Amino acid sequence: MNASAVADLPVVVIGAGPVGLAAAAHLVDRGIEPLVLESGPAAGAAVRDWSHVRLFSPWREVTDAAAEKLLAPTGWTLPDATTYPTGGDWAERYLQPLADALGNTVRFGTTVTAVSRLGRDRIVDAEREAQPFVVHVTEQDGNEERVLARAVIDASGTWDNPGPAGGSGLPALGESATADRLVHRVPDFTDEAVRASYAGKRTAVIGSGASAFTALAQLAELARAEDGRGTRGLWILRRTMTDSTFGGGEADRLPARGALGLAAKRALDDGHVDAVTGFRVAAIERVTDGRLVLVGEDGRRLEPVDRVIVLTGFRPDLSFLSEVRLGLDERLQAPLELAPLIDPNQHSCGTVAPHGYRELSHPEQNFYLVGMKSYGRAPTFLALTGYEQVRSVVAAIDGDLTAADRVHLTLPETGVCAGAGLHGRPETAPEPDDGCRTAASAAARTNSLT
CATH class of the missing domain: 3.50.50.60 (FAD/NAD(P)-binding domain)
Incomplete structure (x- = not known):
């Protein structure tokens, strides 16, 4: 496939959570077609699983600028910026309206089962970067399909892979039986x-x-x-x-x-x-x-x-990426350049340096892990971090390296960083x-x- 044909393909975004939908909004803002593939039935499927829990970040810190721009013509307005949404509020009052605004570019009930390069397994070097990505998906009815993409942004998160009770990183003996x-x-x-x-x-x-x-x-x-x-x-x-x-x-x-x-x-x-x-x-x-x-x-x-x-804690699911050339830290399972910045032995979320596409890059050009999944097993993730990640990544995909390199992020310091706040609170x-x-x-x- 020639370069012009590849450039006309959509960018596949895996996951219709907060960061995946923000990535799609930034793509739209730059005139690039997104295709968001979400295994769940609605936007923010993982967030809905903890809909009863109140976030410890207020509304002003859990929405993305490009997403707000996309939502504005629909009549959507930001809830009181100083109040704290529950997971259910976040999904219903922001994520679902954002998915609705993106329209047919978001496909629900679609599970990504594998990602590779068209006609190239992970071994082959010849003309590798000239080939589009091929993304295998399975629909709810069992129908299988493959989708071609110019780039892939994996924002599938880690929610479906909780850590075990066992202290060695493995399930404790008897954990399954109980x-x-x-x-x-x-x-x-x-x-x-x-x-x-x-x-x-x-x-x-x-x-x-x-x-x-x-x-x-x-x-x-x-x-x-x-x-x-x-x-x-x-x-x-x-x-x-x-x-x-x-x-x-x-x-x-x-x-x-x-x-x-x-x-x-x-x-x-x-x-x-x-x-x-x-x-x-x-x-x-x-x-x-x-x-x-x-x-x-x-x-x-x-x-x-x-x-x-x-x-x-949680772990990234890398099983469907076996044919993608990833560069991951052996401890955190995060991108190699990002890992030292988020090492929980050294950093809290308030001390993590701003980072973008360079720190999120892999040997596989135009493939990115973003959001919680980019942090691997590190726990110190905030939504603001993910929004800045995808702003930079999308700018890089668009060839605007000046904007992609201009990363700015101010995070609230001190305290524990991942997870959510008490539910049932004002x-x-x-x-x-x-x-x-x-x-x-x-x-x-x-x-x-x-």
Whole structure:
């Protein structure tokens, strides 16, 4: 296929989430045809899975400029910029209208199963970069199709690949066999049936970031509401507890994010949650009454629990990219140039440097991982980061390297960074009470863990 014919092909965007739809909006803004392929039935399918959870970022930090420009002629207006949407608000009031504005360029119920170069597997060098991408997809009815593209932007996220309970990065022994009592998401405690299933029970929460904070705070609220029924939480941390464990507190530039860590601390201080530190799960055993015993790699056996909430982060799905030449850091599974900038051992989300197409590039020209997936296993991702990523990437695809290299990003400093805030909270940022103010004085200014 000649260069002119390739240039006339669409840019395939994988995923109709916040960053994927923003990429499509930037493509439209530059006169480039996007084709967004989304496996779910609606925009923001992953976001809808946690529709009950309130973000710790306000509206002004979760919408993209090019998307707003595209939406303006439809009569859409930005909700109060200072208020905090739930996942459901974000999907219904922004993502779905944006997908509707993009029209037929967004295809739902379409799963990408493989990506390669037309007529070239990953081994072949000859005229490789002159060939378009070939994207294999499967529709809901089972029909298979292949789509040609001039470039591919993978914004499929990591939501479908949660980390396991096992402390070695592998599922704990017995994790599959006890799956009926394990969840890998923050439960919807606004649902009466869900609340009832945790009320009066002892629940272990494995994880150390925003999602774990949310679960702990909600378990504590349930315990207060169900006073006398014995609702308890058990927080499992793989490391020791330090002053930085709860994030930035009142020093956090995202107040709702700081309040989230403080709410988790209050859950411990009030005695509704116990903590076990330095515990890496090796096995999960079911005892005779159906409850579960967590066994540590050091041989410790914890008292039985009724349920386990596993919130140990997410991982990128790279299985359908086996024929694409990727350059990934061996630890984080993030692009090689980006990995040092987002290493959670060195950075919180407020200290991540602005980055764009250069840091997101791979040996496969015109193929990009963006959004949460670009961070691999690193947890410190904010929507603003993804929006700047796709602005730069789309400019590079368009050949406007001046604009692509002009990356600017100011992120709110301190505190935990990925995940979402408490659900069932007022839309305005919560004011910490006196107990939280006291806790904040002991909280460190940054923490990159989720």
